[in-house]
Amino acid sequence: MSHANLFSRRALLAGTALTFAVTATQGLSGGALADEKVSKQSAKYQDHPKGQQRCEICVNFQPPNRCRFVQGDISPKGWCQFFAARDNAH
Ligand code: SF4
Missing domain, CATH: 4.10.490.10 (High potential iron-sulphur protein)
Known part of the structure; x- marks a missing residue:
């Protein structure tokens, strides 16, 4: 695997973790309701x-x-x- 691939894979994982955090926060505050x-x-x-x-x-x-x-x-x-x-x- 080249360095470039490794980097983009890490960026992808970080992005996924961030999405999880945002979704969890919205769920707690009820902010996700509008999306439903x-x-x-x-x-x-x-x-x-x-x-x-x-x-x-x-x-x-x-x-x-x-x-x-x-x-x-x-x-x-x-x-x-x-x-x-x-x-x-x-
Ligand atoms: S009829 Fe349907 S669109 Fe109109 S207020 Fe009720 S649930 Fe909403």
């Missing part, structure tokens, strides 16, 4: 209601336009397959 959101496509998100079901009456809705599960901005009038009505929803 799913894409609109996987959630089968649509920007219009499904019958009476819509984001603004969903337990996962975070006003004005965010969702606990779905990435990016969503519409209060949108809908996805993770819809769960709030207790007082109409």
Whole structure:
């Protein structure tokens, strides 16, 4: 093995250790939560209601336009397959 290969292998190992440390820290602080959101496509998100079901009456809705599960901005009038009505929803 040449010196160059040895060096890049060491750099790779160091990089892996660093990633582990960052991931562990995020896990403890809850910072990794944002990365666990799913894409609109996987959630089968649509920007219009499904019958009476819509984001603004969903337990996962975070006003004005965010969702606990779905990435990016969503519409209060949108809908996805993770819809769960709030207790007082109409
Ligand atoms: S319907 Fe889906 S996208 Fe809308 S708030 Fe609920 S979980 Fe999020």
